[in-house]
Amino acid sequence: MGSIHEWKAGLYDDKLGFVSQYGRGILEILNVQQGETVLDLGCGTGDLSHEIAQQGASVIGMDLSEEMMDRARTKYPDIHFISGNAENFTLDEPVDAVFSNAALHWVKNAEGVISSVWHALGKGGRFVAEFGGRGNVEMIVKSITDVLSQDYGVDANELNPWYFPSIGEYTQLLEQQGFRVTYAVHFDRPTQLEDGKNGLKHWLNGLAADVFFKDISESxxxxxxxxxxxxxxxxxxxxxxxxxxxxxxxxVAFK
Structure with a gap:
């Protein structure tokens, strides 16, 4: 979820389905209560927003990508989806929980995200999120960096759109905002990419092409x-x- 990234909504659903699939684990931690209002921040094409709604919550889905929002509205017309930037957004009414899966590593302005989440929550509200942590896709990034540097004279570090913090970095930011952090864990999750030997190509095309390779021809x-x-x-x-x-x-952090 970032202004520099144009999401390919069809590819996201077809070849990157593991993104929402793995997000179901964090849904258990969210532990939706009947009648709650939940903001799904960086909701993509809405699959987890739909699951949260099925558990009895009133859901607002937010994403920066208009393409994602259009697809989400088509798939789940009963859910309220709005376009918004995670690093600077406001809501008309406070929510009971802000949930985010696999989105916040696209937003380098973490302080802006945390401040916006704080102000979106009612007193006692909770922020439950999962995203890329320190060392995420390190080998893929190293391969991108080495190839672009050695063969094309491009410094991929300047193009890197991702923010992968450690537990210490992120919990400190939450606490500085005033949150009480009750749970934080950093873990390895080796992830099998879909479509066999073509999996890395789909990953690069869907998640890296528009940032690392945007000025490069298709061939x-x-x-x-x-x-x-x-x-x-x-x-x-x-x-x-x-x-x-x-x-x-x-x-997991509480206001």
Missing amino acids: DKKDIFTKIATHASESLFDGESWIADYKRLRV
Whole structure:
């Protein structure tokens, strides 16, 4: 969820479905109560917003991508979806909980996110989030960086759109805002990418193409993806599937 990233909503649903699939674990921690109002921040195409609504909550889904919002509204017309930027948003009425899955690592202005979440919550409200933590997709990023640097003279570090904090970094920001952090964990979650040997290509095309490769032609992009795959294969390809080196951060904090 970021202004520099144009989401491909169809690819997101078809080849990156693991994003919402893995988010179901954090839903248990959210522990929705009947009649609560929940903001799903960075909701993508709305799958988890739908699940939260099915558990008895009134849900607002928010995402920066208009393409994602259009698809979400088509899929789940009974849910209220609004366009908004996670680092600077306001709501008309306070909510009981703000939930976010696999979105906040797209927003480098973490202080802005946390301040907006704080002001969106009613007293005693909770913030429950999971996103990329320190070291997330490190091997993929290293492969991208090495290929772009060695073969194209491009400094990928300047293009990197992601924010992957440690527990200490993020909980400190929450506490500085006034939150009481009751749960925080950083864990490895090796993730099998969909579509076998093409999995890394789909991942790069869906999650990295518009930031690292936006000024590169389609034919050159194909060559780059092949080089990145060769570079990363020893660490991440098991002969049949790509296993992405995901590391996640989960937090629960109360206002």
